[in-house]
Amino acid sequence: MAAAPVTPPHKPRIKVRLWGSLRAATGGKEVVEVEAANFKDVIDALARDYPALRPQIARGVSLAIDGVIYKESWFTPINPDNEVVLMPLMVGG
Amino acid sequence: MALDEYEKRDFRVVGKRMPRPDAIDKVTGRALYGADMHVPGMLVGKILRSPHAHARIKAIDTSAAEALEGVRAVVTGADFPEIAPGEARNVRDNAMARDKALYDGHAVAAVAATSAAIARKALKLIRVEYEILPHVTEISDAMKPDAPVVQEGFVQENVPEGFSDNVISYHQYGHGDLDAGFAQADKVITRRFRTAATHQGYIEPHAALASFGADGTADLWVCTQGHYYVRQLCAEILQMDQAQLRVTASEIGGGFGGKTTCFIEPVALMLSKKAGAPVKLVMTRQEVFRASGPTVSSEIEMRMGMTKDGRITAAEAELHYQGGAFPNITVQFGAMAAFACYDLQAVQTRGYNVLTNRPKQAAYRAPGAPMAIYAVESVVDELCQEFDLDPLEVRLKNAARKGTKASYGPTYPDIGLVATLEAAQAHPHYSAPLGPNQARGVACGFWFNFGGDTSVSLSVDFDGSITVTEGNPDIGGSRVSIAMMAAEELGVPYESVRAVVTDTASLGHNEVTDGSRVTFAVGLATIKAARAAKREMCRRAAKIWGIDEDAVIWEDGCAKPAGPNAGKFEPLSIKEIAAKSSRTGGPIAGHHEVNAEGAGVSFGVHIADVEVDPETGHTRVVRYTVFQDAGKAVHPDYVEGQMQGGAAQGIGWALNEEYIYDENGRLLNPGFLDYRIPVASDLPHIDAVILEIPNPGHPYGVRGVGETGIVPPLATLSNAVSRAIGRRMYELPMSPPRILKAIKGG
Structure with missing residues (x-):
């Protein structure tokens, strides 16, 4: 007997704010909505839904979640109450 | 979540001014810096550099140099394998030019010889045939559509039209209605600013000693802010597995961001590989200035509106940064940081990154922020003078605080x-x-700060002393701070803890010492490693006492029964537990690996x-x-x-x-x-x-x-x-x- 198909868990819709020069990649939208439960989901969904963002995502991005910058921690949980802002990958001196 | 980490406590060690364990070595000259490394049979490496700002390399004849007695290897760009586009390739091409010399001082060949005199003589025997090309070193010149193009192929997808291909990236940040904001101002001013390229000015020049073995493994001793990143870059450039290259960091005579990348290390490795002997390369001061990264220079146009009572109504800035002949992201941080100190309803920054015939820039403390904030703070001050307002009062009136929407996007927490x-x-x-x-x-x-990948191992030695093994070169006293945090957490004297910076083969990955990250991130990992060791010591005490491990707590540097129901036992000190460790299960250690967030x-x-x-x-x-x-x-x-x-x-x-x-x-x-x-x-x-x-x-x-x-x-x-x-x-x-x-x- 074939195994029942696994239904992917429902993921909430998250609003993600983009910086200005990325808006050309989203048809001018400053805020986009993606289905995501963590950092990785956000990045994957952005790359899938807005292919023009892929070059920037490949160069590296961070996320500010409620004002705290997360560099590349994929499994940082995100929920719809969080403010999520896309940022470039952070480095320093 | 990272923001749950803090627990208020009374500190016993942290916050005190403990003696610096490295101080005597440093002031007496005993500390070993990059150029102090020496191994038997070591050759001396020297680099030939371009005298031209921009030139096609038509041919390099190294035959006379190779024939000179005492010369064991000569390297040019042709010796390095082709690799995929990315930062490693940029570092490779900066370390040794391939088709073009891109700035005055760009490396074009290198030799390894049995003495410095022979190496210098060999450099003079290398014949380079150059075709001199038009060059450009100033930002505004480089942006013009007809400017000489420094390097092709770096223009990103969102750069506006109308510039030369030297303009390779564009970054825009901000929010709000600028026109409406400026309309509310009593005064709007537009000013233009320029800042020069400056060098980090570390006193110790770059130095590397490479030793390639016959089995394809290699060792590299180097002064750097990040030996794991050196390994990552060099392994990719030389097309070898990272595990085959062990990198050890020396003491460091200053870095300030300038030692967060490679300049001579791949060349030292390639010379050693060709010569079959260890090779040491040490930059002269002149080479440091000509060929290791200064920071960017900038041209900035700033516009700001203010009411006569000191409220900033709108602000915008256009930033043009040049960082030499290779891509960088410094202007992006400048565009993000420029107005980060202020609570603005209407703000916009636009940043352009420009290639020029200058050395490849390197990070310099808060890269990109000083020049951007210089322009912002200058205009704020000029408007304060215009309205005869107190400059700190005006800054307080406009200061970002909890709930402010930062100019770079997020809403600030506390x-x-x-x-x-x-x-x-x-x-x-x-x-x-x-x-x-x-x-x-x-x-x-303002600066962002970050944490990043960090590994720490903490060993409870048999006599109860503590060794903390970490992987970040100590550029600002981190070993002391880390030892203090370990002592604080374990409840032991600071003097019983030693923090050691180890090589890349001895500990998990560590990001570069940059981003103001080490005391934060390595400190966090040290505390977590100490907590793991404490748990293990409580477990050992529980075994010795024959009680449940949950019934043991760690307090004042000792394992103690937790409350009357645990039984009556004399506390076991860390020394007592360590002395018995071989008989209670083996050596005791704690470790922690993390991509630290929440800086x-x-x-x-x-x-x-x-x-x-x-x-x-x-x-x-x-x-x-x-x-x-x-x-x-x-x-x-x-x-x-x-x-x-x-x-x-x-x-x-x-x-x-x-x-x-x-x-x-x-x-x-x-x-x-x-x-x-x-x-x-x-x-x-x-x-x-x-x-x-x-x-x-x-x-x-x-x-x-x-x-x-x-x-x-x-x-x-x-x-x-x-x-x-x-x-x-x-x-x-x-x-x-x-x-x-x-x-x-x-």
């Missing part, structure tokens, strides 16, 4: 800017009287009094005070040192330091006699006022302090000098001729 401004306002310096030709300047500064942004405020000689244009810094939030100052001496060091470097940037090129694109001042960094006699005592607003992302509340200190001095000094001479300055450095010119109305 931040320390207002507290820092209030501390500056209340400090006696701000109300002290001034003498003739003297004036006072103030400015704010928390950082703000600072500086006050400077200057005296300008109206006849010579010379500026004397009379008094200087730094205010900065450290979260928790683990070792206050080092925190003050970071704040003072940042201020000193910023003072040099503001007053004297600049890369000067001639019409042929050749650097005219590659030495400390002509490139003037501040020395002790140029500086007053710099007072450092540490604020401690705990960072919720760290168990002890620690916040990075290494970078913010260099951000405010540029504007602080410019504002002070402008007020002293009664003319507004718009260009750095404010060297005496430039100040005299301004005084005379030029």
